[in-house]
Amino acid sequence: MSVHKSNIKRVTTHQLQEMKNRGEKISMLTAYDYSMAKILDQAGVDVMLVGDSASNVMAGHETTLPITLDQMIYHASSVVRAADRAFVVVDIPFGSYQGNSKLALESSIRVMKESGAHSVKMEGGAEIKESIERVLSAGIPVMGHLGLTPQSIYKFGTYTVRAKEEAEAEKLIDDAKLLEETGCYAIVLEKIPSSLAKIVSESITIPTIGIGAGQDTDGQVLVVHDMLGITQEFKPRFLRQYANLSEVMTGAVENYISDVKAREFPSDKESY
Structure with a gap:
């Protein structure tokens, strides 16, 4: 028996928090187009991330940096039209929020108004605090992102595991606490030691979503094209190919x- 649209209950930030509180893991996958998003939504994924990874998997760029805000809004609109249940989060792309809280607010408002998405995601900690505060002041939910932040790839120079050194690990814990205090409702932790991800997940009350961060985070996210084995050239240790x-x-x-x-x-x- 098919469930009528009006009977489907939308996942919300409140529900994600409740899932962490009761120890239920959160499932999150990337989505960039209507057809794929429809499949993910009907399969029951909790969160769909319209990732700036669209720059890589949809457009063939080497990094996430070239994708524009307009392109992100196009992908997000397509995904939102397919989402009856899943919570839709959209990456604010490189150059659309860093160092300028007014620009961060304008970019986030455009994403929410033009795509109908439910939240935005931004990479970084203390250095983007002002931007996060300003976006939150407009009533827009913000998901944080710490650890390996792909928009900073040229600063790191490599996609290897982050925060193995004590100083970087301590900053990451401080940043996670800061993001919670600022008002983020969840944080993605990318490619950090699982022992550190466990400490972070236990030191904050908001959910953590891991990618290459072990099993002690409150949820997991993968790029859907990697998980389904559509892309073959990218096979990091943290990836499980389900097809x-x-x-x-x-x-x-x-x-x-x-x-x-x-x-x-x-x-x-x-x-x-």
């Missing part, structure tokens, strides 16, 4: 090509 769709899709396309070449498609049944 090999690249193989399935390649096989299907090859069969189609050979049927067309052999005049086996379309058949009489498939013709008018």
Whole structure:
């Protein structure tokens, strides 16, 4: 029996908090287009992240830096139209919030108004505190992001695990507490030692969502194209591939090509 749209209960920040409180893990995946988002939403994922990783998986860029605010709003609008249940979070892209709280507010308002998303996400700690405060003052929920922050890739120079050194680990714990105090409702922890992710998750009351941060975070997120095996070249240690769709899709396309070449498609049944 299909559930009527009006009976579907939307996931909210309040529910995410309640999930942490009762020890229920939060499931989060990236989504960038309507068709994929529809599948994720119907499968029951709690949160869909319209990640600036669209820059890599959808547009073929080497980093997340080139994607624009307009492009993020386009992807977000597509995902929102598919989401009946999931909570939709949108990355504010590089250059649309750092160092300028007024710009951060304008970017976030555009995302919320033009896409209909439910929250924005920003990378960084103390250095973006003012931007987060200003966005929150407009009533827009903010998800934080600490650890490996891909928008700062040229500062780090590498995508390796962050916060292995004590000073960086201490700053990360301080930043997590600061983000909670500022008013963020959740924080993504990317590629940090699992022991540190456990400390952070226990030192703050808001949910943590890990990617390459072990199993003690309050939830997990993966890039959907990596998890489904659509992208084959990216296989970090933290990734579990739940399918090999690249193989399935390649096989299907090859069969189609050979049927067309052999005049086996379309058949009489498939013709008018």
